[in-house]
Amino acid sequence: WSTCSVTRCLLLPTLPVSSFSLSSLSLSPSSLLGLGALASLTAYWLVYRPRPMRPPCDLQAQSVAVDVSASLVHLRPEQRSSSQECAEVFDTVVLLQGDPSCRRSALLKDDSLLEFYYDDTRTFYDMFQRGLRIAGDCPCLGYRKPGQPYQWISYTEVAEKARLLGSGLLAKGCQPNPQQFVGIFAPNRPEWVISELGCYTYSMAVVPLYDTLGPEAMVHILNMAEISLVICDREEKAASMLENKEKGVTPTLSCLVLFNDFSDAFVERAKDCEVEVLKLEQLHRMPPPELLSLPCALLISSLVSSQGSFVIRQEDVSISYLPLAHMFERMIQVVSMFCHGARVGFYQGDISLLMDDIKTLKPTFFPVVPRLLNRIYDKILGSVTSPLRRALLHYAVRRKQAELSSGVVRNNSLWDKLVFNRIQANLGGNLRFVLTASAPISPTVLSFLRATLGCLIFEGYGQTECTAGCTFSMPGDWSAGHVGAPLPCAMVKLVDIPDMNYYAKNGDGEICVQGPSVFRGYLKDAERTSEALDSDGWLHTGDVGQWLPNGTLRIIDRKKHIFKLSQGEYIAPEKIENVYMRCVPVLQVFVHGDSLQSFLIGIVVPDPEVFVDWAKDRGIVGSHEELCQNPDVKKAVLEDMRAVGKEAGLKSFEQVKDLHLHPETFSVANGLLTPTMKSRRADIRRVFQEQISSMYSKTAI
Ligand SMILES: *[C@@H]1O[C@H](CO)[C@@H](O)[C@H](O)[C@H]1NC(C)=O
Numbered sequence: 001w002s003t004c005s006v007t008r009c010l011l012l013p014t015l016p017v018s019s020f021s022l023s024s025l026s027l028s029p030s031s032l033l034g035l036g037a038l039a040s041l042t043a044y045w046l047v048y049r050p051r052p053m054r055p056p057c058d059l060q061a062q063s064v065a066v067d068v069s070a071s072l073v074h075l076r077p078e079q080r081s082s083s084q085e086c087a088e089v090f091d092t093v094v095l096l097q098g099d100p101s102c103r104r105s106a107l108l109k110d111d112s113l114l115e116f117y118y119d120d121t122r123t124f125y126d127m128f129q130r131g132l133r134i135a136g137d138c139p140c141l142g143y144r145k146p147g148q149p150y151q152w153i154s155y156t157e158v159a160e161k162a163r164l165l166g167s168g169l170l171a172k173g174c175q176p177n178p179q180q181f182v183g184i185f186a187p188n189r190p191e192w193v194i195s196e197l198g199c200y201t202y203s204m205a206v207v208p209l210y211d212t213l214g215p216e217a218m219v220h221i222l223n224m225a226e227i228s229l230v231i232c233d234r235e236e237k238a239a240s241m242l243e244n245k246e247k248g249v250t251p252t253l254s255c256l257v258l259f260n261d262f263s264d265a266f267v268e269r270a271k272d273c274e275v276e277v278l279k280l281e282q283l284h285r286m287p288p289p290e291l292l293s294l295p296c297a298l299l300i301s302s303l304v305s306s307q308g309s310f311v312i313r314q315e316d317v318s319i320s321y322l323p324l325a326h327m328f329e330r331m332i333q334v335v336s337m338f339c340h341g342a343r344v345g346f347y348q349g350d351i352s353l354l355m356d357d358i359k360t361l362k363p364t365f366f367p368v369v370p371r372l373l374n375r376i377y378d379k380i381l382g383s384v385t386s387p388l389r390r391a392l393l394h395y396a397v398r399r400k401q402a403e404l405s406s407g408v409v410r411n412n413s414l415w416d417k418l419v420f421n422r423i424q425a426n427l428g429g430n431l432r433f434v435l436t437a438s439a440p441i442s443p444t445v446l447s448f449l450r451a452t453l454g455c456l457i458f459e460g461y462g463q464t465e466c467t468a469g470c471t472f473s474m475p476g477d478w479s480a481g482h483v484g485a486p487l488p489c490a491m492v493k494l495v496d497i498p499d500m501n502y503y504a505k506n507g508d509g510e511i512c513v514q515g516p517s518v519f520r521g522y523l524k525d526a527e528r529t530s531e532a533l534d535s536d537g538w539l540h541t542g543d544v545g546q547w548l549p550n551g552t553l554r555i556i557d558r559k560k561h562i563f564k565l566s567q568g569e570y571i572a573p574e575k576i577e578n579v580y581m582r583c584v585p586v587l588q589v590f591v592h593g594d595s596l597q598s599f600l601i602g603i604v605v606p607d608p609e610v611f612v613d614w615a616k617d618r619g620i621v622g623s624h625e626e627l628c629q630n631p632d633v634k635k636a637v638l639e640d641m642r643a644v645g646k647e648a649g650l651k652s653f654e655q656v657k658d659l660h661l662h663p664e665t666f667s668v669a670n671g672l673l674t675p676t677m678k679s680r681r682a683d684i685r686r687v688f689q690e691q692i693s694s695m696y697s698k699t700a701i
């Protein structure tokens, strides 16, 4: 309330307090005027006084411990292990198994998780239909040409275009069932959403493709999902698809659909490898086949779009620029915006024009990643150069932060008008809320921006495998340094990581999530699915978390691969690998050891671009493959690695004693990398089992 008292100070001098007395019934014209002024000012203050936001639950108890017996009921039958079937019958067994680190949202009445926020919206398709009912001919998707205002496509138009597109897909041989995968390879634009919805209208599933996947992962995904049809934005993207078909590595691809115009030459080239090329509108004109209007059965679990007192309205506008291929952005669009009949405006596709797009669109909702908020923070601080203005800024921020901690979130205080006005105008001047996710944000930046932007800033935490979100900060919680409490659709527990000295009984451990929003597995990959999902249906995130006393979760670490050598030294192989990667001839490296051995060994993939020349400089000539077999080359690589390791401060037990040179790169396609380009350690170990044991037996002798 401190800013409020500042406001009152400013108002008070204008109040004719002295001339006002209740006992004096004879009012002079001047005192009448005074009375009127007081009354209107009081009324003004009563209407406009800052009201604290009422949080939907006690902020000191945002989550509650779950009685694990109740949670078992929510497991899908195929996820129930036999021990749980027992547990359900014998309640006492469960009480013994009770896990105090398992918590759920305090917004729930009991331990039953929320599956659907609205009973009639169980799928993405339903959510859009709900928006259509609310908003009908009102704007849905917006786009703009350089320097022009936004143009809008209405909900009705989007639904109609999507239906036509969907039936066009059927005419092209796609099957109306969730096993039918359609690729979309394009940046964010209205056609992306229309294509996605077109697929959902006929129960097909969408596979988003994006440039950073890299060519190998792309081919792997296309084959895994047996994709025959890919929707692209322009010819260059489609050409990269065609190249794979020409090389014969994506045999199932038979149709490319483009948003933009394309050349006749391209059509010819595609024809030569039996790929049909169509423009999106052509798909609209396909005669629909017989089996139409299947109700969409695509079951995607819901995420709660409104947390307690905070609700998304039809007037809300969000800016779309984060990659649609990621769950975060799609959840925002579908669950928050479309489900409520709100609007989404797309950026022009050029991140350097984003600020101009924002000023034009004037969004009320700005989804961000911490990197962007850090840039805004740096920019604000960088723009105030004079010491006086800097002092004023910091003073104003402190006053606003004090007000925030009493629950008042506003953008019309004196400080907003004096100091923060320009900053807010740069973001369109209409912001109601911001959501940051995908990486932790610094508490300093978060608190600073909450004060300067004068709007709600939520922080969320999750991953694609739990449909983007599993915890979310509570409306009204101004504090930073945590990721909020579990969403009403998720249960979160912590699991011991003895190697890293984290124990659930001390309130920290690996974050595990369970509930209707947790995925069912990776496509055609039972093995990896069982690595991510345990037999009780808990998703193991690999992040290390800690419960805070007020029921919020703090992310404190990432689970690392750690093991002990036989003499008792702890080894973190990824740290050592990162050091060895700096060696010129090394492209990829895997460091191995275990508690039965006293030293480390490595599997090294030499960099094909430099390896032959690098060896030649050392007087050894041969092909890439030959060099990998050459013991002298191996010795030279080992020496180079140990020198780099020493320089980087690796201890002697952290250095590899022997290595195996492998000519073929670890990739997603050969199963040695995850789609996010991390080593699949267990698989690498298995594949190189023979080399590993031979190195240990040789060196031991
Ligand atoms: C202040 O916030 C309200 C919504 O809470 C919004 O309508 C208004 O445009 C905002 N003003 C500025 C300057 O951001």
Ligand SMILES: *[C@@H]1O[C@H](CO)[C@@H](O)[C@H](O)[C@H]1NC(C)=O
Residues within 6 Å of the ligand: 059, 060, 477, 478, 479, 480, 481, 548, 549, 550, 552
């Ligand atoms: C919740 O607890 C954390 C750690 O104790 C603290 O930093 C934060 O301010 C608390 N939040 C609220 C709303 O009290």
